[in-house]
Amino acid sequence: MKHTVKNLIIGAGPSGLAVAGRLAEMKQPFLILEKGQHVGEAWYHHYERLHLHTDRTYSGLPHRPIPTTAPVFVPRLDVIKYWEEYADHYDLKPLFGQEVRRVQREGTSWITSTATDTFISENVIVCTGYNRVPHVPHWPGQELYKGTLLHSSTYKNAAxxxxxxxxxxxxxxxGAEIALELSETAGGTFISLRSPVNIVRRDLGGKPSQLSAIVMNAVLPDWAYDLLSRFVQKRTMGDLSAYGIHTPDYAPSAGIRRGRIPVLDIGTVDRIKAGAIQVKRDIEHFTPRGVQFVDGTRLEVDAVILATGYRARLGEFIPEVAPTLNERGCPDKLWYPQWPGLYFLGFSVPLTGILRGIKLESKKIVDHIVAKRS
Known part of the structure; x- marks a missing residue:
């Protein structure tokens, strides 16, 4: 079946909802496609213990903030409830079960195809997410392993x-949060690290570290922010090399600009220091009963959980943009002049928080759409 719409939004997660809310406020027509069956589908499948890592004050959607009655770091189910209430307020009715297979330019329109329908639109706003596809590496001998092997996207709880x-x-x-939860009930909990990692406290002086990031990002040049970021990290985290954790040669703030999000620690480091979690090297290969690490040591384990991240992989359904995407399959701009009417939201990692960035950048996109139409 063919449909014609002015603005087509792909994805009903926080990015898609942010754009839809702004378009609704401006009385602009739109349609949302969602491959799952819920608003905020990915959060239905995340591990149960998950909370927002950012302050509720800076994590809300446009025009309707998260209620102040919610905890500072909102738990998963409350985040889902907030998004659902947001959708109800604006009477957002995504077409569920519509996984996009192809987006392509034809004349002055964009043609978006799913398994059952075709959508013709002037604008397409891609909001499929920074974490669209689980990244599952492969190691030699992996198929011989007799234990449980799963990606963190399917982990629910430690039971x-x-x-x-x-x-x-x-x-x-x-990975840090899953290991923390496992260390409370598992027989032995281990983390395999391939490379150095920046770790910072989620809370500084009783306040979310995000607040400090917002202030410093607004008033300091990058070099000064990096110096202060490194200083605070050293004062609050110390040297963790004795526990097998090495720090990169760049500050946490510099890492974020490179797309490398630091670990916001909520207790994992203390469990490592207490010996409840042991840090190991990178895996060289699997054995039938466990793994061998690159330093030659072996470990027998009942289960391996791959907290190896995700990829956006937009090139899979928008082939023409593939050459402009980074190694994670993400664009580095909200729109490109060579593809008028094609927009991307939720693929950057701002220093001051992804959800805050979505709220701010959704305004830029909607303003650009409305101005172009005028």
Whole structure:
């Protein structure tokens, strides 16, 4: 079936909702496509313990902030509830079960195809997310491993791993939190690190570190921000090399500008220092009962959880933009002059928080759409 719409939004996560809310406020027509069955679909599948890492004050959608009755760091189910109430307020009705297979330019229009429908639009706003596709590396011998092997995207809670030895591969925010939860009930918890990692406290002096980032980003040049960022990190985290964690040669703030999000620690480091979590080297290969690391040591584990991140991989359904995407399959601009009417939201990692960035950048996109039409 063919549909014609002025503005087509792909994805009903926070980016898609932000754009839809702004368009609704301006009485502009739009349609939302969502491959899942819910608003904020990805958050239905994340691990149960997940909370926002950013202050609720800076994590809300346009025009309707998160209520002040919510905790500072909002838990997963409350985030979902807030997004659903946002959608209800604006009477947003995404077409669910519509996974986009192709977006292409034809004349002055964009043609978006799913398995069942075709959508013709003047504008397409791609909001499929920074974390669209789980990244699952492969190691030699992996197929011989007899234990449980899963990506963190399918991890729910620690219950299935009680009294078992578990290796978490990767120490991003998800890996650090999963390891923290496992260390409370598992028989042994281990983290495999391939490279140095920046770790900062989620709270500084009783206040979210995001607030400091917003202030410093507004008043300091990059070089001064980096110096202060490194100083605060050293004062609050100390030297963790004795525990197998090495710090990169760039500050946490500089890492964010490179797309490398630091770990916002909520207790994992203390568990590592206490010996409840052991840090190991990178995996060289799997064995039938565990893994061998690059330093030659071996570890037998009942389960391996791959906290190895995600990729956006927009080139899979918008082939013509593939040459402009970075190694994660993300664009570096909100729009490009060579593709009029094609917009991207939710693919950057601002120093001051992804959700705050979505709110600010959604305004730029909608203002550009309205101004172009005028």
């Amino acid at each position: 299935p791993f009680r009294n078992k030895n578990v290796l978490v591969v990767g120490m991003g925010n998800s």
